[in-house]
Amino acid sequence: MGKITISTLEKQKAAGEKFVCITAYDATFARVISEAGAEAILVGDSLGMVLQGHDSTIPVAIEHMAYHTECVCRAQPQSLVIADMPFMTYPTAQQAMDNATRLMQAGAQMVKMEGGTWLSDTISMLVERGIPVCAHLGLTPQSVHTFGGFKVQGRSPKEAKSILADAVEIQDAGASLLVLECVPAPLATDISRKLDIPVIGIGAGPGTDAQVLVLHDLLGLSAHTARFVHNFMDGQSTIQGGIRAFVEAVKVGQYPREEHSYS
Ligand code: KIV
Numbered sequence: 001m002g003k004i005t006i007s008t009l010e011k012q013k014a015a016g017e018k019f020v021c022i023t024a025y026d027a028t029f030a031r032v033i034s035e036a037g038a039e040a041i042l043v044g045d046s047l048g049m050v051l052q053g054h055d056s057t058i059p060v061a062i063e064h065m066a067y068h069t070e071c072v073c074r075a076q077p078q079s080l081v082i083a084d085m086p087f088m089t090y091p092t093a094q095q096a097m098d099n100a101t102r103l104m105q106a107g108a109q110m111v112k113m114e115g116g117t118w119l120s121d122t123i124s125m126l127v128e129r130g131i132p133v134c135a136h137l138g139l140t141p142q143s144v145h146t147f148g149g150f151k152v153q154g155r156s157p158k159e160a161k162s163i164l165a166d167a168v169e170i171q172d173a174g175a176s177l178l179v180l181e182c183v184p185a186p187l188a189t190d191i192s193r194k195l196d197i198p199v200i201g202i203g204a205g206p207g208t209d210a211q212v213l214v215l216h217d218l219l220g221l222s223a224h225t226a227r228f229v230h231n232f233m234d235g236q237s238t239i240q241g242g243i244r245a246f247v248e249a250v251k252v253g254q255y256p257r258e259e260h261s262y263s
Contacts, residue, residue, distance in 0.1 A: 021212035027075040034077030045084040060086040073107025083108035114140035116166025120173040127174035139182035154183040185261040203228035205261035
């Protein structure tokens with residue numbers, strides 16, 4: 001199989017084939033994740049929590065993201081590499097352009113930004129200039145202090161309507177992918193059906209086109225995990241086995257189950 005591109009993921013959505021994304025921050029795990037068959041690798045700003053030991057992603061800097069993106073890309077994974085734009089690196093379209101350029105030059109194939117309608121112009125500007133964008137809605141961790149904690153989003157009809165409207169607008173602005181985090185499963189299913197672009201869920205139930213988990217969570221290494229996390233090392237004797245178990249569980253529809261979802 002050759003390098004995965006956005007066209008591969010679009011075809012998988014059209015065919016109803018689930019795909020998998022896992023976070024990675026270094027070359028070894030990028031290779032292992034790619035060999036396990038995950039279609040996408042996210043160099044997530046979750047590295048601020050799982051590598052750097054912070055209690056949020058807010059302290060992460062663009063230099064950290066560029067460094068870890070380079071480490072991941074040196075493994076030459078087949079998986080599509082998406083790199084996160086950290087906190088306050090995209091408050092204006094020009095700042096987004098400058099910082100996204102650094103991640104693309106570090107080897108990323110796409111950048112990810114948290115936000116909805118307010119990001120439309122930025123998304124259009126980046127896409128028009130050749131930088132593909134993955135948007136991120138629902139529980140956007142960089143806004144943890146606005147939400148008053150890591151809380152499920154979209155539970156009220158008003159919030160759900162606003163997340164759906166944001167999703168449609170970022171698609172119209174040119175986003176190629178959407179990550180939906182910690183929203184009720186029926187809302188995520190509805191959004192995935194309404195959008196043409198692939199939707200990657202995390203804590204968003206089984207109805208999205210793909211699933212993403214933080215590597216350390218799926219390997220059972222995190223001290224505190226959310227309801228949607230499953231330890232895929234259960235019954236496995238190797239890390240490679242645990243990662244393969246996650247990939248297979250998503251593809252055959254065994255993960256996530258109802259107990260991993262919010263209603
Ligand atoms: O930074 C990250 O790892 C993420 C995922 C949780 C989607 O954004």
